[in-house]
Amino acid sequence: MRRLFTTRPGDDGLPGPERRQAVLALVLGTTMAVVDTTMVNLALPSIAADLGLAPARAVWVTNLFQVVCAAFLLVFAALSELVSRRRLYVAGLALFVVASLGSALSREFETLLVFRALQGVAAAATLSIGPSLYRAIFPSRLLGSALGLSALVVASGYAAGPAIGGLVLSVADWPWLFALPVPLGVGALVLAWRALPREAGRPGGFDIGGALLSMTMLACVFVAMDRAGHQAPLGQTLAWLAASVVAGGLFIGRQRRAPHPLLPLSLFAERRFSLAVSASGLAFVGQGLAFVALSFLYQREMGFSPLETAWLFTPWPLAIMVVGPLAGRLADRVNPSLLSCGGLGVLMLALATLAWLDTDAGVVDCLWRTALCGLGFGLFQPPNNRELMASVPPERSANASGVMSTTRTVGQSLGVALVGAGLAAGAPVQATLWGGVVAAALALLASLGRVSLAAEALRARRRAAAERVQ
Template identity: 80%
Template sequence: MSRLFDSRPGDDGLPGPERRLAVLALILGTLMAVVDTTMVNIALPSLAADLGVSASRVVWVTNLFQVVCAAFLLVFAALSERVSRRRLYAAGVALFTLAALGSALAPNLETLLLFRALQGLGAAATLSIGPSLYRSIFPSRLLGSALGLSALVVAGGYAAGPTLGGLVLSVASWPWLFALHVPLGLCAASLAWRALPREAGRRDGFDWRGALCSVAMLAGLFLGLDGVGHGAPAWQVLGWLALSLLSAVLFLQRQRRARHPLLPLSLFAERRFTLAVSASGLAFVGQGLAFVALSFLYQQEMGFTPLETAWMFTPWPLAIMLVGPLAGQLADRVNPSLLSSGGLVLLLLGLAALAGLDAGAGVVDSLWRTALCGLGFGLFQPPNNREMMASVPRERSARASGVMSTTRTVGQSLGVALVGAFLAAGAPVQATLWVGAGACVLSLAASLGRVSLAGRAQREARHAEPLRASSDPD
């Protein structure tokens, strides 16, 4: 870990000592957004009882946060180039914090939903540009290690959320779940304003029409997929998906004509970037599908309680926390596409092993399979993220970061929707896990397709580093 804060002649990014506070700001902001999602899920029954609403209405406390966050990821990634990432990140954390306070004080469901939507906006501002800020903070030679740290933070947040939520609810009421964000958020916003890299905003225009199309496209897609996963009426699902498709067509037309497009399509002309995005989206389909399918498998077929089921999931994020930082460090030295491909092989084997579980399997049989999936995903994600960020020009890293976050969100949502569709059709849970394994096969094909491209790019970067150092005036 200490090597992340060492400086060498010719390094880009912030000087070593300045990285610590900047990284702490990113960690706190990311943790709040990630922990919130899983922590609040635990409180939904308590919220329904205290506010006197049905379970079908209270789920919007989670759904609205996720819809707003997903819909604005690309918008904020583009907006950050105009107002600067430091300002946007600090403002996002501040908005999330104030909205968390409003959620804690909300007297009814309607007020709570308003503040949850504002929290989703704040989370979108931070999550959309977080990876690009790692690229600005750390030198290129440590980009993989930095993104490994990011994977550790995200996995740790997902793992800690349910446990933290359970602990808080065991001694206090649900408003305290939101109130906990306030002191952390104030600290994170202050650190972000002081420590993140300062950069001038661009004076060119902003693609507002593209932004509206993007929001409609992603919100419609997310609501349609959510409807599939929760058994919504067919007309409602088709309506949302039709809105998403129409908005996508208008969005692409706008991006080809706009003088300052929200999402420059030229990003996808780089094959390394396009293949890394494809591999990421398909891998997250597999992970999102597995998380939901395993809940049904453990509880309905194997007879575990909800609390026991939560503990059965822990090997997955814990394995990511263990392997992710190591994979990130290796990606700075070894072809990252080879590493991520190896991780996908392990993830594929883990999902296939989980699909082979029967109702009489023991705890140990389940845990090692789940751990294998986590090891594979931990080995895949940081090197693949490094490929996405390193394959585009530095001035386009914020847009690449927005694509990365959007791909993750859409992939997970599609995985959840596939589980709902298969279960509604009467398919066994194990069949859905085989679908997840199939998504990993496609992801592996995309990852292998860029092995030679990534190796050549890494060799060129190593050759350029001593040249930069030798040309440094000091």
């Protein structure tokens, strides 16, 4: 960890001593947003009972946050170029603090939903540009290690969220879950204002039409996945998907002719970037699918309680917490594509062992398979993220960061929807896990494509060197 904060001659990014406060601001901001998504789920029954709601309505306390957050990710990534990432991040933290306090004080369901939507907007502002800020803070030689630290923070948030939520609810009412981020947010706000890199905004306009189309496209696809995951009538799901496809087509058409496109399509002309995005999306499909399928497997097929199921999931994020930083550090020294390929191979094998799991298996059998999934995902994610971020020019880092966050969100939602569709069709729970194996296999193919590109580039450099010698 100490090497992350040492400075060498020629380093870009912030000087070593200044990195600590900047990183702490990012860690606090990311942790608040991630923990919120997992912590509040535990409070839904209490919220429903306290506000006199049906469980299906209470679910929107979580769903609305996720839909709004997903819809604004690309928008804020582009907006950060105009107003600067520091200002956008600080504004996102400030809004999150205000919205959290408003949620804690809400006593009407409609008021709570308004503040939850504002929390989603605020979370999008911070999560959309987080990876690009790591690139601005750390020198290029430590980019893999920095993104490994980011993976550690996210995994820690996912692991700690349920435990924190359960602890708070055991001694206090649900509003305290929303009040908890307020002091952390204030601290992160002060640190971010003082320590994040100062940069000038880009002159020019903002693609308002593209922003509206992007928000419509992502919100519709997210609602469609949610409807499929909750086994809604097929017509509803198809209608939302159709709306998303139409908005997506209009969005792509506008990006080709807009003077300041929200998402420059030239990013995807870089094959390393496109393959890294594809691998990331498919891997998160597998992860989202596995999380939901295992919940049904452990509780419905194997008879574990919800609390026992939560503990059975714990090895997955814990393994990422241990392996992610190590994989990121290795990615600064060896070919990141090879590391991500190895991680995806482990993840594919681990998901297959879960699909073969007997319903009378014991706790140890479940734990080692889940830990193996976390090991594979931890080996894959930081090196792949390094490839994704390093394959674009620094001035496009914010756009790449927005694509990364959007891919993760949509991929996880698609995985959840696939489980719902499979269960609605009467498929066994173990059969749905094979969908995760397929997703991991396709992600592995994308990573192998990057290995092929790297080998081709190496051969080209060697030929050029030989020609110069001659």
